[in-house]
Amino acid sequence: FVLTEGNPRWEHTNLTYRIENYTPDLPGAVVDNTIEKAFQLWSNVSPLTFTKVFKGQADIMISFAWRDHGDNSPFDGPGEVLAHAFQPGPGLGGDVHFDEDERWTNDFTDYNLYHVAAHELGHSLGLAHSSDIGALMFPSYIFSGDVQLSQDDINGIQAIYGPSKNPTLPTGPQTPRVCDSKLTFDAITTIRGEVMFFKDKFYMRVNSFYPEAELNFIAVFWPNLANGLQAAYEVAHRDEVRLFKGNQYWAVRGQDVLPGYPRSIYRSFGFPRSVKNIDAAVFQEDTGKTYFFVAHHYWRYDEYKRSMDAGYPKMIADGFPGIGNKVDAVFQKNGFFYFFRGTRQYKFDPKTKRILTLERANSWFNC
């Protein structure tokens, strides 16, 4: 996180705010509720309180404006700059301006007012932009499906105003760091020749424009699959990737979610109802079989016959000796299986059923 240059802060903690005008894009009551929720994010984790006033000068004045609106920072029409806010202080200080040339929404279509308001209020309270892509104070607009303060944001506001009076010490999600030696994964798959790693709300992939690996929100590609993926695999000859969460799965082709999903793993693959979710999955091109890993067992599914092979489930420890009895994630590349369990990665040859190498989970990221 970064504190605004000069460390401006409000000397009183019981702040007032006033909504001077409203966007026609949303009902007034929705705007009122959205702004109130945005303030609550910050009051929940700090000693600050926010009271709404309806006339006169409030500490934080909120308005929707077009183009040149008299503060020497004109807006630019649709897109690009969405809003801005001023650091704590008298008059214009603390005020928030939204660009009325944008379309303001309360869902995941552009642009979500709650997300932008929560960000701008961070400036009104003394925070500058954070380079943590998972932080609300990150400068670019990325809506990941829900609006919450990351641990980075919480650390920032508490550096200015101290902790909240709430007994439970609030915590927020931490953005994975690709070179963290303790990094583990929820799911991994190949996709059109690349390898995509999933963790919480984020994906990671090797990309020549990044020193270590590209990390961003899953929502950037699949907005309604924003987080908590548990397994994924690619059926390359169909240019299809299947993403699993709980007892459902989605099929995607590039960035497009195929119609008719999510579907049930019970109906589509024939899993017994005792299976509540899939830990990991991998398609083996030269046999046309997909291996599903669930707790200590694994199933084998025939993608051509579209049915589960007989004689399953079997014990993972028997079918894949040496990798342990549980799998977090797996993908296949050049005929080898790469199994991930915690911070360990096993390169496994399914033909000889032997482990070839043991690596750290994040060995793919040029750390």
Next chain:
Amino acid sequence: SHGFPAATSETQEQDMEMIQKYLENYYNLKSNEKQIKKQRKITPVVEKLKQMQKFFGLKVTGKPNAETLNVMKQARCGVPDVAQ
């Protein structure tokens, strides 16, 4: 890059105006600084571009590659990324 596979082509450097404006708005580049194409040596624009690439966790090259342009095209907050 937001694409499969990730953007791989170096840009033809055709978005010079956007780069210049972005760095002026958010990285304190003075508007009288010449653009990249007119200079061969290290210039304030290259330095500011590196500052922006570092902030966004991109490879710090000082060159306007596809990924850097992709970030610059994203909608964002109007507050600068560095102190004015």
